[in-house]
Amino acid sequence: MFRRKWSGLPADPDFHVDLSKLGYFINEDDEVRAIDNPDNYFHFFFNRNTRWNERQRYAMNQALQYVIWERLEKLGLKKELLPLGTFDTSKPHVPIFVSGDIATKSRVVVIFGETVQDLGVLAHRIIGGRGGINKGSMISIVSALQKQCSSPSNSTPPGIILANMGELIWYPEGKRTLSRSAFAAAPMQSAVHYTNVVEKGNMVEKNSTARMHVGHIFQEVIPHFTKDNSKIDIITLGGSADYVEEFLDLPLMWNTWKNRINCLAIVGGLYPVWDLKNDEFVNVFLRNKARAYITSVEPVGMVISGPEGNPKTTTFTQMGCPVFSSGEPNYTETALITGSEVILDWLQEVAMTPEGEDYTNPYFHVDFADPVFDTDEPDWSSWQNEEIVGQKDEHGKMCNEQVHDETSNPQGEKPSLVMLQHDEYNEQTKKENVKTGQAEDTN
Template identity: 40%
Template sequence: MFRRLWSGLPPDAKFPSDLKGLGYFVNDQDEIRSIENPDNYFKFFLNRNPRICARQRFEFNHAMEDIIHKRLEHEGLLKLCLPLGAWETEPHLPIFITPDLEIRSRIIVIFGEPTHELGVLAGRVANGPGGIDEGSVMQVVRAVKLQRGSSSDDTSPGIVLANVGQTCWWPEGQRAITVTANNAVPLPSLVHRGVQHVPNVHGIPGNNSAEEHVKYVFDEVISRRANDKATVDIIATGESCEIVERFLDGEEAWNTWGNTISALVLLGPVYESEGLKNEKFKDFMAKRGRAYFLSHEPVGTPLAPPEGNSNRWIPSLGLPCYSSSEPMHTESIFVRARSHILSYLQEVALDLEYENPLLVPADCDVLLPTTERSWEELPEGEKPIVIKTNPDELEEDIRQIKRWKQFEETGKAPETDSERETEERETKKMKTKEMETEEMETEP
């Protein structure tokens, strides 16, 4: 009889928590490169075991996050712990704000994607081609400092960097982490499944989710730190777009903040305006809101009015939509269209009576599938993929689907075809032969 002891389990993967210890450095182009081979960027697939790769990524992300936070503090931003008044050893999450927020006439609030660490816009840019500043909020912060607060104020706008991603408390590390990172925290062994989420241990009061955090930022941070006459500009990315929209669509929230919010910019939204109920908020979105979409068109190219554009497969989102010039990744929209986005916010801030002009979508080469065009006239990228399938292979695929269905229902999958399947297959073959025989007999 054998008994496996806990001490016999393989130890969990351990990595240093700094770039140098991980084998990387920041070169003179602000890009993270390998010390062993400076031509290489970060290498995720370090091992065939996905747990080892995830552990390296966990430490790498937090090493890069620490660099970004130090740079933000160097730019004069203040790291604030939420809930307000929480000690560093208590469950909390950090945000960054302008220290003298109460004297700013205009405040820009940035809600990143719920999967990212605080300060990171696009991980693929921050740890790859482009560099840390380009893939983080550093360039945004510097650009905002060059803007004016309002038409009657020469001071730059204040900044609030919200943290919708790190809503999970890691007790052993004494820091807030993302839900994704929570799957890669150190464990007793390499084969442990993970950490069970206990609300009283891993929750952060008032900020247990991205939805709670958005509400807390408005109701506790801005309402307490900003002055009553300050206007608020909002930028949200990815899933945060829907969260912010749902919050402002509430009657109580809009009654409180409707006269304060000056502009709304959504990057990569998908939430249709049919889901919104507050007519005043919908009217505001159409007049002083803007969305930037994934598109290969030059930045700022008009794609759809608030009612949508069927030629571009853009539904009614309730606000005018423009191209970001980023064709693939939502997280990179802010990086690509940063200057255009901030210029729009500045334009709205300097004109209290501003309303979006009538948007006429640019001519597009994307046509609906129902458009009648000959095969030769269609560009290669728009032609549907046509493949030929072997009838026997198709039949085998169907049988495999049936096996999986039986497995889901009974918990057991047949090793061979059932008698019913065999009978159906033989019957089908006989019918096919009979039809072929009839065709041959009818031929002259």
């Protein structure tokens, strides 16, 4: 009898979390290129075995993330561990980034990234491809925000909080949290195990889900790091908009935060307004102090819809706020990259509202409608085959010239029904079988 021991299974492939050891470097354009051929970007399909490809990408993404974290720290951001009060890095925790001088800021921008991305990452297709590390990460956004003013009377840049919506699964062996895709690619007992299973030991207190993480950011992180009277700007990316809007829609939470939140930029989110129940949050805040930026082929900044939605487009616009094109036609993860100038300029516009005045979205006259394409398709409604018209069928019936009209007209001639007797049917079937070479059934 064949017996295979656990020790006989193929070992899980291992790659160094180091760019140079993986065979890559960062060139003068801030792009990741292959050492053996500087014209090549990151090569994912280097092996026919999917597990080897995933393990290489796991190491690559972590190596790039450490580069991003180092650059964010050079910009003045500090890594903090959640839940608050966690100092032992061997215990379950979720990292976030907070401006080192955030306690002095009168304006704070809180960014909730996508629920599928690593902390600090916007789009790996940009980080590991054309565009480079800064452009494809939060570094470009943080750098742009640090050039803004906090208010008309305060020229200092706003404070920044980078929430960690994607990496919420604790990986004990690595002493860090991972995203769901990274956790599946983390080391396993062998290369042929099914996957890593999320268990109770992989949960982080108060941050085990994206919904809980949003609540922890609002209820504990922001009050802990910021002044009580500091104003809050919020940027949500992709699916994180669902959890942020759900939280603010709660009457108790909205009453707590409505006087502090300046504005809300929904980038790539698609949360339907009919799922929100708080009338003040929907009809006052979303309508007047929120904007959505969606994937669209239209130029960046084009108005797609007003707060009521746009019935002249198949694009989803029922979000309760004005909807704009981000300039990105395909990928949600790159919408903030493509539309960063327009989106961040709007945040600055809101922040520079004269003191004593309350910002309100202007009225937008929406002309946008889906384009109607002229087609050269002929009208087939009265089509008839000239070769068949007037010919007789095998039963001696004339092919009707107006088949469509008469069969659809209750007053037209009724279609003929030809009935074959049983004997006639059997004889006809036998003849057809003989023609096709089928043997006659003697039974």
